[in-house]
Amino acid sequence: MAYMLMSLRAVNHRLTNLPVRELPAIAASLAASIAECGELLSAPQSQKAGKTDSDHAVQVHKLVTRISSLLQDRTCEGRWAAVVLVKALVEAGQWEILRGSEPLVRGLMGILNKSDPASTKIMSVITLTRIFHLTYQYPTLVREITTPSLPGFVTSTLNLISAKPSSEPTRRLKSNTPYLEVVLRAYSELIARHPTTFRPFSAQMHSILQAIVGSTPRSHSRAVIDVSEQLFIALHHCAPKNTGGEEWKNACRMTIVSIHETANHVLRAVVEQWESVDPSLRQQLDHSIDYASEVGSHGTNALGLARWRGLDLGVDRLLVLLRMLSTFLKSATSSTVSIPVGSILDLTARLMSVTVPSDAGGVHQANPEISRTEREHLFTELPRIHAACMKLLHTLVKMLDTAALPVSQTILEQILWVFRAEKFNKKVRTAVYGIVHVLVKLIGPSMNKKTVSSLSDVIRICCSDILPQDVENSAKELPDAKSKSKTNSNAVNADFFLNPNLKQGRQTSASIKFPKLSRAASSLLPVILTYIPTEHLAPPIRAEIDRTIIITSDKDAMYASVLNPSPAVKGRGANISILPFLARSYPTEMDVEALIRPRMPVLTNSTGVGHYVDVEDDELEEVAVEATPASPVSTGFLRPSTTPNLQDLVASGGPNKATITTTLNKRNHLEEPGIQSALPSTITEASAGGIQIKKARFESTVSTTPAGSSYVKPEPATSTTSIQTSSVKEDTPMLDNNVSIVIEQSSSASHAATANPPPEDEDSDDEMPTLNIEPDTDEEDEE
Structure with a gap:
């Protein structure tokens, strides 16, 4: 706060002491200082102000008073500096400044x-628009400041850009006015929030917009025409209550009819095979064309636009109307509207059915009443028209999203029809890549092999547009042994030998790429690899895509290729991945590192299925078992345990032996319930330190023998320091009719007191009882 207070004092000091003529030079610096004091200017004034708060209020009041006086200054320099400072002040102070901004608004209105x-x-128009915009969230300020001031603002700004004759209700646009763009942008921002205030001026604004949109000479910039189209569409907000949607629909339909009327004259050099599916549209279109006169319209069209003459102006009018139709789809509406999808597709079908003929001959029937010069001129302008149609379809699909699924295939067929005939044009290719990008995201997973094959030409040319020009030239300029001998020495350019840099500079200039085309092509390949089923892409097409993304080192496309590999096909070799090229191109990227070596949790071979195992405790347990001395007396007993891992059974070694007899069957898993109950448990041995649980050890001998085969008991250990303490031998019944398990386990504990095994007596207490793996049922007890 202290710093802000010092800044505010400095601003007031310079505004008060410096001459007014020097203020424009430091206006930007003063505005920046005011913007930094936003927390101080927007702080609410407390009712019981202390000494510090009183100083703050004094400085703020002094600043507002000085700026208000500058708005009434006699010099232009003072008023210009005041306008700049007012905008910075209201943006920094927000409600605290806006509630007392009525004198500032009156001063700005006076400047107009x-x-x-x-x-x-x-600057006054921009500042007033900003004030009206900031007060919109405060209904009280709208009622006190905006509503009384807005009608005068509209009238003053209309006088800046147009003149109103006393005898006519409409206005005439002034020529070469510098205020046109800023005034139209102010209207576009305010008309949706204050439609009732703008309603009395809608007719005057409509006449001005008609003159801008329908201007035949290119007297206005593209920015002015774009904002005029947006404002023309936004006029439906001024319609009476609950009629805004119908007004929007009527304006959209009139735009479509105007495009058809313009196309009647522009496409008169060919005999069209198109016929509208809308009977009402066929009645509205006037097909009476005077072929003897120059191409052009004789009167105003459905939108009230002025007449035009010449094919160039007709094509420009067509492009303006197509862009306006796209703006209709993108602009926000005051109520729910129904989009005429059928009429739009009918329009694009007409315009895109006429394409540039190939060298072998065109498919269009030429109109004999029109000269060949006009017909060829039309063919040169067709790519511009088709590119605008594709942008219209792109906007339609993007706005409808999944609702465009029923018409997606129709749109795809239309653009592929044009692409085959006009793929030589860069604008057409750029527009095709954009619309295919959206369509593949929408219907790519549901495409069949035939539909994917129709995109092969698009994918090939897309790859060539991405590749550097020198790579393409090197592929095209490969020497041919047959043609080399027939080369005419007189056709060789001798300047290339005298000046080698000439050829190098020519190649450099030819290798310049169009940025929009390259961006559209580069963004298409990852979408194709991600959304189109990889099994439908032909191997040559997939190889061309991988080659292109490797040469260009496109990271997104490489990811898409690695994550969507080609499926394995019978009869072909192993699939090739471009993962090494991705790792080489981006070795320091974290996502590449995660893709190559994912840091997953360590998966251990646990002794229990579905249980967590502490690896450190398990290792300490094994070390303790190995360090424990052998006990002469075994006090262990068998306990139930889970199924050990098969890899542990194969890899383990030692004196313990286990033989698992199985037959080849898909259900030979160790997780079977029967096998879990059949496997032996761990043996508990007493040691000097306490009771240690020693896990069962098995030999690495795993044999697969037929079920029910005999089992040969191995010979006893020859060591005199260890004896067999437990023996389990039993032929288990068939598990799942295919698995039979025979297990023999002997502990590694040794007894120093006994040297010979005990006699095999049924009543002997020294021998461990045989483990019964049969189910413990009442029938077994009876047996």
Whole structure:
């Protein structure tokens, strides 16, 4: 706060002491300082202000008073500096400044009616628009400031860009006015929030917009035409209550009819095979064309646009109307509207059915009443028209999203029809890549092999547009042994031998790429690899895609290729992945490292299925068992345990032996319930330190023998320091009719007191009882 207070004092000091003529030079610096004091300016004034708060309020009041006086200054420099400072002040102070901004608004409105420079008036329009925008969230301020001031603002700005004759209800646009773009942008921002205030001026604004959109000479910039189209569409907000949607629909339909009327004259050089599916549209279109006169319209169209003459102006009018139709789809509406999808597709079908003929001959029937010069001129303009149609379809699919699924295949067929005939044009290729990008995301997973094959030409040319030009030239300029001998020595350019740099500079200039085309092509390949089923892509096409992304080192496309590999096909070799090229191109990327070596949790071979195992405790347990001395007396007993891992059974070695007899069957898993109950448990031995649980050990001998085969008991250990303490031998019944397990286990504990095994007596207490793996049922007890 202290720093802000010092900044505010500095601003007030310079505004008060410096001459007014020097203020424009430091206006930007003063505005930046005011913007930094936003927390101080927007702080609410407390009712019981202390000494510090009182100083703050004094400085703020002093600043507002000084700026208000500058708005009424006699010099243009003072008023210009005041307009700049007012905008910075209201943006930094928010509600605290806006609630007392009525004198500032009146001062700014007065500047619009004075003979100030254009820069001052433009800044005043921008500042007033910003004030009206900031007060919108405060209904009280809208009622007190915006509503009383907005009608005067609209009237003053309309006078800046147009003149209203007393005898006519409409306005005439002024030529070469510098305020046109800023005034139209102010209207576009405010008309949706204050439609009732703009309603009395809608007719005057409509006449101005008709003159801008329908201007035949290219007297306005592209930015002015774009904002005029947006404002023309936004006029439906001014319609009476609950009629905005119908007004939008009527304006959209009139735009479509105007495009058809313009196309009647532009496409007169060919005999069209198209016929509208809408009977009402066929009645509205006027097909009476005077072929003897120059191409052009004789009167205003459905939108009230002025007439035009010449094919160039007709194509420009067609492009403007197509862009306006796209703006209709992108603009926000005041109520729910119904989009005429059928009429739009009918329009694009007409315009895209006429394509540039190939060298072998065109498919269009030429109109004999039109000269060949006009027909060839039309063919040169067709790619521009088709590119605009594709942008319209792109907007339609993007706005409808999944609702465009029923018409997606129709749109795809239309653009592929044009692409085959006009793929030589860069604008057409760029537009095709954009619309295919959206369609593949929408219907790619459901594409069949035939539909994917129709995109092969698009994918090939897309790859060539991405590759550097020198790579393409090197592939095209490979020497041919047959043609080399027939080369005419007179056709060789001798300047290339005298000046080698000439050829190098020519190649460099030819290798310049169009950025929009390259971006559209580069963004298409990852989408194709991700959304189109990889089994439908032909191997040559997939190889071309992989080659292209390897040469260009496109990271996104490489990821898409690695994550969507080609499926294995019978009769072909192993599938090849471009993962090594991805790792080589981006060795320091974290996501590449995660893809190559994922840091997954360590998977251990646990002794229990479905249980967590502490690896450190398990290792300490094994070390303790090995370090424990052998006990002469065994006090262990068998306990149930889970099934050990098969790999542990194969890899383990030692004196313990286990033989698992199985037959080949898909259900030979160790997780079977019967096998889990059949496997032996761990043996508990007493040691000096306490009771140690020693896990069962098995030999690495795993044999697969037929079920029910005999088992030969191995010979007893020859060591005199260890004897067999437990023996389990039993032929288990068939598990799942295919598995038979025979297990013999002997502990490694040794007894120093006994040297010979005990006699095999049924009543002997020294021998461990045989483990019964049969189910413990009542029938077994009876037996």
